[in-house]
Amino acid sequence: MATCSEPLVWICSSCGHSFHEKEWRSADRKCPACTSSQGRWKCSLCQAEFQQGFLQGTHPCRRIASESFGPPSGKTATKPSWTLIIILLLSLALGASLLFLWRTHQKGGSSTPIPSPAVSIPQKPKAQLSQANLVARGNSFQITRPELDKEVDRALLNFKLSREKVSPLQMRKLEYNILNQMVNRRVALEEARKDPMTNATALAKEQLDRMRKNFASEQAFQEQLAEARTTEAEMLKELVQKMEVENLMRARVEPDLTTPSEEEARAFYNENPKLWQRKETVRAQHVLIKADAGSGPATKAEKRGRAEAALVRVKRGESFEDVAREVSEDPGSRMLGGELPPFSRGQMTPSFETVAFATPPGEISPVFESPFGYHFLKVKAKEAARALDFEEVRKEVLAHLGRLRQGKKTNEYLEELRQKDKVSLFLPKPPPDQEESPFREF
Secondary structure (H helix, E strand, O other): OOOOOOOEEEEEOOOOOEEEHHHHHHOOOOOOOOOOOOEEEEEOOOOOEEOOOOOOOOOHHHHOOOOOOOOOOOOOOOOOOHHHHHHHHHHHHHHHHHHHHHHHHOOOOOOOOOOOOOOOOOOOOOOOOOHHHEEEEEOOEEEEHHHHHHHHHHHHHHOOOOHHHOOHHHHHHHHHHHHHHHHHHHHHHHHHOOOOOOOHHHHHHHHHHHHHHOOOOHHHHHHHHHHOOOOHHHHHHHHHHHHHHHHHHHHHOHHHOOOOOHHHHHHHHHHOHHHHEEOOEEEEEEEEEEOOOOOOHHHHHHHHHHHHHHHHHHHOOOOHHHHHHHHOOOOOOHHHOOEOOOEEOOOOOHHHHHHHHHOOOOOEOOOEEEOOEEEEEEEEEEEOOEEOOHHHHHHHHHHHHHHHHHHHHHHHHHHHHHHHOOOEEOOOOOOOOOOOOOOOOO
């Protein structure tokens, strides 16, 4: 899959300097300027800001620029990003269902982004369709069952799921959530176009050109569009719509917002102690020589010998990073010198976890076997389990409360638009989720 070379920038919360992801990794996930480990991510394409765990995998630019990033340990700017708020409010229900399904059926790997479908807004329905074929209707739009099915299938494809792998109840929830996303987009766009944003198309073209430049070639860009089952025209249409909705929300919601107080932030911190617990984590890099579980003794011996030979090179003084780039067969970490995102217990296969947590920082393990093949690893650092102090998360809490406040106002405004457009849904509402939400901002 073609990838965006450097879509994200890490911004230090202490000194304000910004760095590309590779620079941040090479500095041991700290600010190269002041060594602070506290920061936030910002998309260099659409300017969205976000933090580790927050809508991860649903960032809009990841639709055609997918790359796996280690979880940053950072804080978010106190001023909420409108791009992030719009994506959250129009896609939250969709994202929650898809992330739940994805985590149920996938183990490990980088998340695949959810496409935000371009929506056409018919000014007047051309014909009254049969009730059986309609799933939603308002004064300004109609949504049919085939339209909904298309978006559901498209979303499942991006999460590498099929309908057979999704339970009937979860499918009902997924369809209902995607339908509400489609309705919210249509009523918001209908309102936005009453006072058109004259430069939306020009700005969208500029953004699309920036996306294109992050691919090695035009062919790579077109291949990624094809894999996402979209076209350049649809992508441009989508970007125009996003800008129109953002412009509407800035005009109608932002003027009424107030900044959360220090007292509110401290109260939220005290009322949610579980959010500030951090498990013991390990930062490590590894070399993998793949070997199938069903391989014969001779093949396994050959694979283990290759891993042992690579380990000898490292012990004789060669750079771990250079050896990993040359011989490791783990595609997710090879070009990063074997470096893995920080992980805690329960996130890795048991054999890998056992060795990682038993190896002291700075030490290199012997070669060991896992279901993936033969590894050896170097532990770069360990962090003990602890509770974060209020001052460590103060900016993060203020940002979270600001997003909640902005989200509540935006939800209220979207509900006003739905009522004004006399929206009707013809899908039965599924029962509420009993499982814990997959979204955790902290």
